[in-house]
Amino acid sequence: MVVDDELDICLVLKIVLEKTGFLVDYYYNPILALDEFKSSFYDLIILDIQMPDITGLQLYREIKKRDINAKICFLTASESIFDTAGKFSPVYTFIKKPIGNEELIRVVNNLLNK
């Protein structure tokens, strides 16, 4: 599941990931994403952090409330967040925008195999 308020980002992530063999649902409305979230349905959830209305971090909390075992990683275009986030991995994974396709697939596979 991909949640990002930019539609094109969602579309492109879907294209790239589906070419690798994953099935992708995307939402550019984070509140709709929360409403339609089905527990234990997604192997991985990718959340954009900077979104209007509800940030990725708040969304993370809400999803964890519905499914404690959900695997979630974050997307961010902010350099500073990405650098600071270093101290929170390995618990949380951050993907920096823009990211090359190969690296994206690598990160996704790593997360799914943990």
Place this chain on the structure above:
Amino acid sequence: MVKYHSSTFIRSRLGSKIIIFAFILIILVITSFIIFSYYQSQMTYLGNSINIAGKNRFLTSNLLYQVSEYLFEDNTQSSSKIDSAINKFESNVLALKQGGNIAGIDLKPLPTEFFDDWNKIYHKWISLKTIITNNITKSSDENIGSIDELTQRIFETEALSLVNSSNILVTKLGEYVQSNSENLLFTQRVFIILDIVVIAAFVLYLTRKILKPLLSLTSTIYEVNRGTLNVIAQNKGRNEEDELSVLSNSFNYMVNFIKNIKKEDKLIKELEKTNEELKYKDQLKNEFINVAAHEMKTPIQPIIALAEVIQKEGIDNIKKNKEFLDIIFRNSRRLMQLSEDVLDVARIESGSFSLNKEKFNLNELITEILKDYRQKIQNKKNIEFLYQPDDNNKEITIEADRNRLSQVIHNLLNNAIKFTEEGSITVIVERRKKDITNNKFDNEEILVSVRDTGRGIHPKILPKLFTKFATKSPIPGTGLGLFISRSIIEMHDGKIWAINNNEIDREKCVGSTFTFSLPI
């Protein structure tokens, strides 16, 4: 994590212990029953033997009486009575030793320790019987038997002796029974003590092995409820498969799980705090650059990603997928627009933004621009583009930077389109006097307005509208345009502002109007 195989009660460790205990107890009870009933039957049969042995005394005296009756009365009937008495005694005394059934009384064989006594009785009986049969019954048909005094004396003595022997046997049997019953009592007491011991051991076992660990676990749980998570339930089980082991291990696992959740929660809170701090810092430093950087990276991602896909899969494959090219084009355009805007802002800020003023026909410019838009909007949105030039002055010539002014008008029209679903967008031109008091020659101005029937402007956004820090609206690209437009207009000594239409005219409450003024 201990894997708990679901097992039945019987195969479980504690369950098997309980079953063993119950088994031992049952064995004890059964054994005691067996022993008790053995003794009981023993004593019953001995009682019967005593009964018969006692009866023999009576039979002896009965025989004596019969004999004396016979001798005294001289009655032939008496001889048959004597016969039956003899038979009775005989069968009694034999049954006493061998066992059997006498008149409904069951007899068991006499215990061997009494054989001597019995032999004595039997010998005495034989001699008595001999005396009787020799002297009395032999001569029953013709002569009446007689018996001399000496024989009679012997006979009576023997009979008495017989009775004595019987007495002795009876007494001895009685003592035997008594000692048996004492044994029985003793055994009963032993078994009771055994039962008590077994039960006590069992209760102790339960207490130690089950109750205590459970109580300890319960107190650990109380600790957790009070808020302490640094607890570990002590494993009181003997090995991994013991139920108590499983319980303690599961408990610890659960506490650990809760701890992890709390830790994660704490981390996320920290992360959020960091995020907020960084946002705040960005605002303090130079939000413009950070927002611009963020905005630039957004269209780059789709372009790069799709370019890589095309590189991998070849252009022929992609031709089928028009969507790819659409995405690439619109994001490229977006990026280009953003770059130009950022450069413009940089020029404005650094002072190197210059205007090329020329004289041109405003009306012409506007008409041209609107023609372009009418064409582009055709199938996309149901919007009508209207032009309302000044009543008195259709053709207005102004001196300004044509390209930059065009940029401003494009910006206002683009915004209007973005925030209007359907309706109309009207460009209004008005020429008027700036203010009445000022009598200077150059106190006229041109007002150009773009009025739409769209969403209107949110009052929160209004004050920030023409700044670099306009909030990121749901539709991208409107961040810097108005700032640049304002700069351009102000460089022309003009002003630019925006209002919602419901302030102008109560009836027309939808949409907004952006207006700029240019002095002539």
